[in-house]
Amino acid sequence: MFFLYNILLLLIIALLAPLPVVLMLLRSGERRRFIERCALAYSDRLDGFSKRPFWIHAVSVGEVMASVQLIRELKRRFPGRPVVLSTTTATGNATARAHAKSADAVLYFPYDLTFIVKCAVRCIRPALFISLETEIWPNLYRILHRQGVPILIVSGRISEKSFPRYRAFRFFFSRVLVLVGRFCMQSALDAERIIAVGAPESRVSVCGNIKFDLSAPDVSPEEQQEMRSLFGLGPQQPLLIAGSTHRGEEQQVIETFIELRKEVSDLVLLLAPRHPARFNEAAETVAASGLAFVRRTALTNGAVRTDEPVIMLDTIGELVRIYSIGTVIFIGGSLVEGIGGHNPLEPAAAGKPVVFGPHMQNFKQISLVICEQQAAFQVDDKAALAGILRALLNSSDLRAAAGAHALAVIRDNSGAAARIADTVASCLSKVR
Numbered sequence: 540m541f542f543l544y545n546i547l548l549l550l551i552i553a554l555l556a557p558l559p560v561v562l563m564l565l566r567s568g569e570r571r572r573f574i575e576r577c578a579l580a581y582s583d584r585l586d587g588f589s590k591r592p593f594w595i596h597a598v599s600v601g602e603v604m605a606s607v608q609l610i611r612e613l614k615r616r617f618p619g620r621p622v623v624l625s626t627t628t629a630t631g632n633a634t635a636r637a638h639a640k641s642a643d644a645v646l647y648f649p650y651d652l653t654f655i656v657k658c659a660v661r662c663i664r665p666a667l668f669i670s671l672e673t674e675i676w677p678n679l680y681r682i683l684h685r686q687g688v689p690i691l692i693v694s695g696r697i698s699e700k701s702f703p704r705y706r707a708f709r710f711f712f713s714r715v716l717v718l719v720g721r722f723c724m725q726s727a728l729d730a731e732r733i734i735a736v737g738a739p740e741s742r743v744s745v746c747g748n749i750k751f752d753l754s755a756p757d758v759s760p761e762e763q764q765e766m767r768s769l770f771g772l773g774p775q776q777p778l779l780i781a782g783s784t785h786r787g788e789e790q791q792v793i794e795t796f797i798e799l800r801k802e803v804s805d806l807v808l809l810l811a812p813r814h815p816a817r818f819n820e821a822a823e824t825v826a827a828s829g830l831a832f833v834r835r836t837a838l839t840n841g842a843v844r845t846d847e848p849v850i851m852l853d854t855i856g857e858l859v860r861i862y863s864i865g866t867v868i869f870i871g872g873s874l875v876e877g878i879g880g881h882n883p884l885e886p887a888a889a890g891k892p893v894v895f896g897p898h899m900q901n902f903k904q905i906s907l908v909i910c911e912q913q914a915a916f917q918v919d920d921k922a923a924l925a926g927i928l929r930a931l932l933n934s935s936d937l938r939a940a941a942g943a944h945a946l947a948v949i950r951d952n953s954g955a956a957a958r959i960a961d962t963v964a965s966c967l968s969k970v971r
Contacts, residue, residue: 575647581662591666592621599631601882602671608752610641612956637856684718689966693723694749697732705736713737747955755888758863771844777866783813783881784871789824791921811852818853862886870895887945914944
């Protein structure tokens with residue numbers, strides 16, 4: 540089965556190889572990413588470790604932010620043990636460098652080709668490998684297993700959408716999952732699904748969702764005032780933040796914003812597209828609506844927003860801190876199909892009222908919990924979005940109650956990082 544997997548992988552690479560080569564030649568950032576994913580620059584960043592490190596893999600932004608608390612817990616429980624954090628996406632890598640300060644090294648995850656993975660494992664020399672959520676890399680897992688390196692899948696989940704696909708290839712996944720030492724799943728349903736896909740039942744447990752361990756950045760009142768001044772906001776001026784938006788969603792948010800400004804005339808919108816490659820596209824959508832806007836990157840060297848009703852957040856890594864000055868937060872990827880939503884706990888951890896659309900499949904459990912506890916509001920469409928935003932903007936009591944409920948939900952559901960650290964401790968005894 541591994542032979543067939545590698546043949547298929549090589550065929551895919553042969554078909555897609557021209558794309559990364561072109562990007563590598565055109566963009567220095569892509570060139571660095573490609574080189575690192577080939578494990579060609581790892582050794583330069585991994586010198587001087589006195590102990591074999593924990594290797595934590597977090598695909599992109601949401602997983603990276605969730606890993607922060609786990610890294611802190613591991614550092615507390617295992618002082619002196621280095622932590623290497625790998626990511627797949629460029630935005631995840633940038634977020635890791637900005638927020639995962641406790642990590643001793645941040646790398647791009649290697650391509651899952653045998654010769655590349657062997658090089659990566661030889662350079663990193665991990666004591667233990669931890670994958671956030673359910674990332675399955677057959678060649679990496681096989682090589683780690685051969686070298687006696689325990690593999691953990693933590694905060695694991697299998698979505699309703701992906702479960703049928705996993706189950707259809709159970710004959711293959713069962714051969715890979717048997718290499719994993721422990722599965723710390725988010726919920727009992729996720730545990731049932733991973734077992735159905737082929738994980739040994741005796742190695743599966745429910746540890747909860749590490750994303751509930753997320754704590755908001757410590758943004759002081761002085762820092763909040765600095766941000767408000769930078770964005771040209773008055774002390775009580777309302778700010779609607781639309782975070783991690785996607786194509787087809789900015790237009791709906793802008794139309795809703797225009798409608799709301801008829802009643803809340805001083806309302807300001809901060810629009811934060813999910814992907815940097817879409818910053819210009821989103822800006823064009825705002826311009827086409829007739830609204831003036833200012834880019835965040837233009838607010839430097841003493842420049843501040845004047846009277847533009849829209850702020851375009853065209854930077855990476857700032858949004859989670861900016862949530863602290865928001866009045867109401869809308870979570871993107873939820874009004875359009877095919878995305879599955881984004882993490883609503885980041886603004887919730889800041890004690891802010893959160894609103895999202897009907898498509899939250901990627902955060903189904905989280906969205907159910909926070910809505911049941913009246914910490915967030917889920918809407919079916921743009922009209923309903925306008926209605927709940929209007930209610931929240933017009934009622935400080937409603938906003939305060941939702942924010943308080945959000946903090947309570949996070950407090951009551953936290954602890955996954957500590958439970959995972961317990962599992963790590965039990966696995967370390969198996970390291971040769």
